[in-house]
Amino acid sequence: MTADTTYKVPTMAEMAANGEEPEVLFWVGCAGSFDDRYKKVTVAFVKILNQVGVKFAVLGTEESCTGDPARRAGNEFLFQMQAVGNIQVLNGYGVKKIVTACPHCFNTLKNEYPELGGQYEVIHHSQFLQQLIDAGKITLKGGGTFKGRRITFHDSCYLGRANKVYEAPREVLQTLDADLVEMKRCRTKGLCCGAGGAQYFKEPEPGRKDINVERTEEALATGADTIAVACPFCMTMMTDGVKNKDREDSVKVYDLAELVAQAYSL
Amino acid sequence: MVFFEQILFVLALAAAGWFLTRRIGLIRRAILLGRPEDRSDHPGERLNIMLRVAFGQKKMMTKPLVGLMHFVIYLGFIIINIEVLEIILDGIFGTHRLFAPYLGGVYPFIINTFEILALGVLLVCVGFLARRYVAKVARFQPERHREMGRWPRTDATLILVFEILLMTAFLTWNASDSLLRERGFGHYGELRGTVGSFVVSRFIEPLLSGLGDPGLVAVERFTWWFHILGILGFAVYLTYSKHLHIGLAFPNTYYSDLRPKGQIKNMPEITKEVQLALGIPGADPTEPPAEPGRFGAKDVRDLSWKNLMDAYSCTECGRCTAACPANLTGKKLSPRKIMMDTRDRLEDLQRGWQKTGPDFDDGKSLLGDYITAEEINACTTCQACVQECPVNINPLDIIQQLRRYRIMEEAQAPGSWNAMFSNIENNMAPWKFSPSDRFNWADQLKQ
Ligand code: SF4
Ligand code: SF4
Numbered sequence: 145m146t147a148d149t150t151y152k153v154p155t156m157a158e159m160a161a162n163g164e165e166p167e168v169l170f171w172v173g174c175a176g177s178f179d180d181r182y183k184k185v186t187v188a189f190v191k192i193l194n195q196v197g198v199k200f201a202v203l204g205t206e207e208s209c210t211g212d213p214a215r216r217a218g219n220e221f222l223f224q225m226q227a228v229g230n231i232q233v234l235n236g237y238g239v240k241k242i243v244t245a246c247p248h249c250f251n252t253l254k255n256e257y258p259e260l261g262g263q264y265e266v267i268h269h270s271q272f273l274q275q276l277i278d279a280g281k282i283t284l285k286g287g288g289t290f291k292g293r294r295i296t297f298h299d300s301c302y303l304g305r306a307n308k309v310y311e312a313p314r315e316v317l318q319t320l321d322a323d324l325v326e327m328k329r330c331r332t333k334g335l336c337c338g339a340g341g342a343q344y345f346k347e348p349e350p351g352r353k354d355i356n357v358e359r360t361e362e363a364l365a366t367g368a369d370t371i372a373v374a375c376p377f378c379m380t381m382m383t384d385g386v387k388n389k390d391r392e393d394s395v396k397v398y399d400l401a402e403l404v405a406q407a408y409s410l
Numbered sequence: 411m412v413f414f415e416q417i418l419f420v421l422a423l424a425a426a427g428w429f430l431t432r433r434i435g436l437i438r439r440a441i442l443l444g445r446p447e448d449r450s451d452h453p454g455e456r457l458n459i460m461l462r463v464a465f466g467q468k469k470m471m472t473k474p475l476v477g478l479m480h481f482v483i484y485l486g487f488i489i490i491n492i493e494v495l496e497i498i499l500d501g502i503f504g505t506h507r508l509f510a511p512y513l514g515g516v517y518p519f520i521i522n523t524f525e526i527l528a529l530g531v532l533l534v535c536v537g538f539l540a541r542r543y544v545a546k547v548a549r550f551q552p553e554r555h556r557e558m559g560r561w562p563r564t565d566a567t568l569i570l571v572f573e574i575l576l577m578t579a580f581l582t583w584n585a586s587d588s589l590l591r592e593r594g595f596g597h598y599g600e601l602r603g604t605v606g607s608f609v610v611s612r613f614i615e616p617l618l619s620g621l622g623d624p625g626l627v628a629v630e631r632f633t634w635w636f637h638i639l640g641i642l643g644f645a646v647y648l649t650y651s652k653h654l655h656i657g658l659a660f661p662n663t664y665y666s667d668l669r670p671k672g673q674i675k676n677m678p679e680i681t682k683e684v685q686l687a688l689g690i691p692g693a694d695p696t697e698p699p700a701e702p703g704r705f706g707a708k709d710v711r712d713l714s715w716k717n718l719m720d721a722y723s724c725t726e727c728g729r730c731t732a733a734c735p736a737n738l739t740g741k742k743l744s745p746r747k748i749m750m751d752t753r754d755r756l757e758d759l760q761r762g763w764q765k766t767g768p769d770f771d772d773g774k775s776l777l778g779d780y781i782t783a784e785e786i787n788a789c790t791t792c793q794a795c796v797q798e799c800p801v802n803i804n805p806l807d808i809i810q811q812l813r814r815y816r817i818m819e820e821a822q823a824p825g826s827w828n829a830m831f832s833n834i835e836n837n838m839a840p841w842k843f844s845p846s847d848r849f850n851w852a853d854q855l856k857q
Contacts, residue, residue, distance in 0.1 A: 205849050
């Protein structure tokens with residue numbers, strides 16, 4: 145595949161108009177749609193989907209916030225307005241399988257929509273990437289860009305503890321042929337980046353320290369030059385943390401999809 | 411004399427039984443103050459969790475040394491209680507080592523096992539005291555954690571000292587009894603030949619062997635009474651202490667939350683309103699709205715009974731707080747404090763009931779008078795507390811319900827949350843972007 149290839153991003157509406165059905169709906173999420181940094185992740189993931197030839201679609205402008213931050217802040221009414229609206233759209237298209245790069249969307253769609261009438265098979269992009277690797281659809285040649293580099297993976301609460309997805313992102317990273325190092329607190333004991341529970345949308349309460357700084361110090365202590373994340377909010381928090389520590393020149397924060405795309409030179 | 415002791419013993423037993431029953435009744439009533447919640451599903455899975463987490467202490471083993479130490483106390487507690495059965499029967503019937511003649515050669519073996527466990531418990535209790543006062547493990551220190559104030563600290567210390575005393579009494583009793591038996595003194599001598607010295611208490615015997623028969627009998631009687639009265643007192647004391655988890659850990663783990671940790675409890679009463687608002691079929695507008703109850707929780711009555719059982723089961727170990735990102739970085743939130751506050755609120759209500767009857771109302775509430783908005787607002791819903799709790803308590807569930815009350819009943823959200831709410835409402839995203847720009851990210855790809 146050459147660099148000037150154009151990529152396809154079909155919408156559900158277009159597919160439905162052509163009487164087609166995608167294998168999987170890519171739920172982009174608000175951060176993936178609007179946050180400048182995470183848009184790059186969305187793009188990277190779409191490139192991978194194109195590359196391996198998965199028949200996918202997005203909702204485009206028909207997508208709407210899942211309501212996760214509203215629910216966690218305590219605004220159940222707003223959450224359910226969002227959820228019920230989204231479920232109408234999803235059910236209207238007869239969506240069966242969803243993949244998303246946001247653990248918050250993942251958790252909400254997977255665990256919280258069924259009670260409101262939305263039953264889908266929902267997977268996180270780390271699991272999706274792992275499945276592609278297992279199926280041999282993505283083969284990363286060893287000795288590539290990552291050889292000899294140190295990567296540490298930051299567990300997102302809504303991927304890890306919330307849904308027990310600990311190994312998929314690690315297995316994806318393992319294929320990069322880099323040196324995967326763990327932080328002191330990882331997997332079930334992984335420390336939050338500080339964004340969850342709608343904290344991202346307000347100033348923290350008074351305290352000694354910001355949570356993302358605490359977590360970043362732990363990540364830096366591993367000596368890794370790359371902090372891998374799998375969540376848009378962790379991405380921002382860790383990036384800010386690295387800046388806070390004046391290490392943005394030597395330490396980069398990337399999403400799994402970006403790392404895979406890099407390995408592919410997409 | 412024996413007859414007199416028997417009467418005294420039965421009276422003590424009855425008194426302990428009465429206090430205990432009354433306390434259990436009150437605690438039960440306090441727990442049932444909570445809203446109903448069905449936790450009767452998946453009995454097999456629940457039993458399995460109870461066996462692993464409460465009986466097998468699975469979650470304690472994540473810290474192997476402390477886990478092992480705790481296991482010794484736990485084992486000691488369960489197994490030495492078998493001996494208590496004999497002691498109680500002896501007390502009632504005025505007998506002495508009632509089981510010995512029936513069990514023959516097995517009897518010394520059993521008592522030796524008890525003694526080894528008793529020694530283990532004793533040493534572990536000393537170790538635990540050292541962890542609190544010498545090694546000063548951070549999560550127990552009041553300087554770091556304001557909920558570990560005077561009473562919780564005293565409670566923990568009292569229990570440990572008490573267990574040390576009880577175990578010492580048990581071993582000393584065995585030692586004095588063995589000496590009297592060897593001397594063939596009175597009824598003690600009846601078992602001479604069948605039962606010898608015991609494995610641990612034989613090392614205490616030399617300390618007592620200088621005493622004459624009456625002195626030895628005095629030691630034997632004193633330690634016997636001290637041990638059994640201590641145990642009865644301990645049983646009643648437990649119900650006021652964090653050590654209630656000895657009993658409640660079992661039902662509390664049985665009724666564990668089986669949902670994925672990230673899943674927040676749904677509010678069906680809101681779904682109907684939402685469906686009506688969006689004009690969605692399925693909601694019947696003629697049906698009267700569900701009982702107008704409050705949204706979220708302001709006081710313990712608004713929480714579910716399981717939240718309240720959680721509060722009574724809390725061991726105050728602080729594993730939750732030690733893992734809490736908010737607490738770690740100096741915020742006021744402490745999941746342990748959330749649980750202790752909930753229990754304190756229930757205990758205050760109980761005291762009120764006893765004073766002024768079941769209509770007691772002090773005008774206070776859990777949110778506001780015990781737990782502040784600053785605390786609950788600091789939670790990142792990371793579920794580390796839920797993950798860490800050795801008895802499967804869910805502090806996050808309480809925090810979430812208090813937040814709902816703050817937002818939906820009091821409309822007291824921090825300003826930037828209100829902005830986020832209105833963005834979601836108007837722009838379908840938590841930020842102020844136009845919904846029509848939502849798909850612009852794809853432009854560069856499609857060129
Ligand atoms: S869920 Fe909230 S209370 Fe529990 S550990 Fe995380 S931040 Fe602390
Ligand atoms: S809630 Fe659980 S982890 Fe926290 S102090 Fe209580 S028993 Fe310990």
